[in-house]
Amino acid sequence: MSNEHIVKQYDADLENIRTRVLQMGGLVEQQIIKAMEGLAEGDLQLIEQTIDNDQQVNRLEVELDEACTHIIARRQPTAVDLRMVMMVIKTITDLERVGDEAKKIAKMAKSIHGADLSLMPHIELRHMVDTTIDMLRKALDAFARLDLTATAQVVRQDMEVDAEFKAIMRQLITFMMEDPRTITRSLDLLFIAKSIERIGDHAKNISEYVIYMAKGRDVRHIGLEAIEREVAG
Amino acid sequence: MSNEHIVKQYDADLENIRTRVLQMGGLVEQQIIKAMEGLAEGDLQLIEQTIDNDQQVNRLEVELDEACTHIIARRQPTAVDLRMVMMVIKTITDLERVGDEAKKIAKMAKSIHGADLSLMPHIELRHMVDTTIDMLRKALDAFARLDLTATAQVVRQDMEVDAEFKAIMRQLITFMMEDPRTITRSLDLLFIAKSIERIGDHAKNISEYVIYMAKGRDVRHIGLEAIEREVAG
Incomplete structure (x- = not known):
């Protein structure tokens, strides 16, 4: 093989990995939407489908892990390419756990299904879900384009989600204090809200990996203001 | 440099990484113990110390990530050595998150500190904590010795912790239904129990990475029986 051919193949391998990460991101996003829709509509078929689909997410994680190991062993990437592969290895772990949270929401929706809804507190989760999906999209978009514009914003949104x-x-x-009969259903909703909050954490993690990849500087654990300086600089 | 010298240096680098992962494991174990002791004794100094120490855990994660990137770029490990490095990259992410859970427990202990203890439900968390610490030790021991004997047991213990x-x-x-005034404190304890349960998940993850490293087969998402067959085979 000519050198040129090897380089082209290497670029194609990297591009292929990047594309599959975005596919995985699209899939887990769909999983969140389906789990929440299944919960809101009490649609048992949609709920079961979401639970089953988690296997696809898991399979993508295993395949992408293998693809990363393979490219390191065969192509011995250095510098920015190596950081890209490291970023992928970490990103897919977070995406797989987003998938786990979507599955947890679907399982909770299943256990709520058929319950006495008069004892279900009315809690608005839509805004929180919309924000975390927006965060996830921005993080993956930043990943795809290596564009840091939105990354600090994702970190900021994560603080909003925590407050929410x-x-x-x-x-x-x-609700629970006023009517203790609502306790069981309130806890179900509390765990669903916790899962959504954790999805926000994962989107934040992915944003931080993208900053690391682009800047070569690890920005986990340094705080929002330092991240904003890093992204601007 | 002679080839022999390079090989020795390479082995020393790998050994150094392994040692630091075990140090990080020891530190997060101490963090869990301190957080729980701070909670049980209402020892505010210990609680604050635990919260502060989380920075050490974070620093170790960043350093180890850099050491792994460095060894891949410089030494271009293949086969079993590459799998070892991949295992380390994933293990330290889980250890850092164990540290986060210990910090969350300490923060909860801080917010409980000085509260009216007559409204605090008496819940025994010790057994659950002991089990997760045992799981973490076994997982890291399996990592250090590349000995799979205890790995399937850790996966089994994780199911016990979930049930607990x-x-x-x-x-x-x-408690909450019988006396709604206990609701706030009960939720604090619920989140502490949830943190402990998640520590068990991370110990299970580490065990699965060790099996992957030793067997070259990814055993995440395949179920306990299949793991037992894999470890035995």
């Missing part, structure tokens, strides 16, 4: 989770918890405590 | 978490949740629901 705490507000929902306070609302649920009020 | 559910039992604790049922107990807490009973």
Whole structure:
């Protein structure tokens, strides 16, 4: 093989991995939407489908892990390419766990299905879900384009989601205190809200890997202001 | 440099990484113990110390990530050595998150500190904590010796911890229903129990990476029986 051919094949391998990460991201996003829709509509078929689909997410993680190991062993990437592969290895772990949270929401929706809805507190989760999906899209978009514009914003949104989770918890405590018969269903909703909050954490993690990849500087654990300086600089 | 010298240096680098992963494991184990002791004794100094120490855990993660990137770029490991490095990259992510859970427990202990303990449900968390610490030790021991003997047991223990978490949740629901004034403190304990349960998940993840490293087969998502066959075979 000519050198040129090897380089082309290498670029194609990297591009293929990147594309599959985005596919995986699209799949877990769909999983969140389906789980929440199954919960809202009480659609048992959709719920079961979401639970089953988690296997596809898991399979993508295993395949992408193998593809990364393979490319390191065969192509011995260095510098920015190696950082890209490292970023992929970490990103897919987070995406797989987003998939786990979607599955947990679907399982909770299944256990709620058929329950007495008069004892179900009315809690608005839509805004929180929309925000985390927006975060996930921005993080994966930043990954795809290596564009840091939105990454600091994702970190900021994560703080909003954390605050929203705490507000929902306070609302649920009020429901439970006023009518202890709502306790079981309130806890179900609390765990669903917790899963959504964790999806936000994973989107934040992915944003931080993208900053690491682009800047070569690990920005986990340094705080929002330092991240904003890093992204701007 | 002679080839022999390079090989020795390479082995020393790998050994150094392994040693630091075990140090990180020892540190997060101490963090769990301190957080739980701080909670049980209401020892505010210990609680604050645990919260502060999380930075050490984070620093170790960043350093080890860099050491792994460095060894891949410089030494271009293949086969079993590459799998070892991949295992380390994943293990330290889980250890860092164990550290996060210990920090969350300490923060919860801080918010409980000084609260009216007459409204605090009596819930026994010790057995669950002991089990997860035992799981973490076994997982890291398997990592250090590349000995799969205990790995399937860790996966089994994780199922026990999940069941114990559910039992604790049922107990807490009973407390809350009988006396709604206990709701706030019960939720604090529920989140602490959830953190402990998640520590068990991370120990299970590490065990599965060790099996992958030793067997070259990814055993995540295949179920306990298949794992037992894999470890025995």
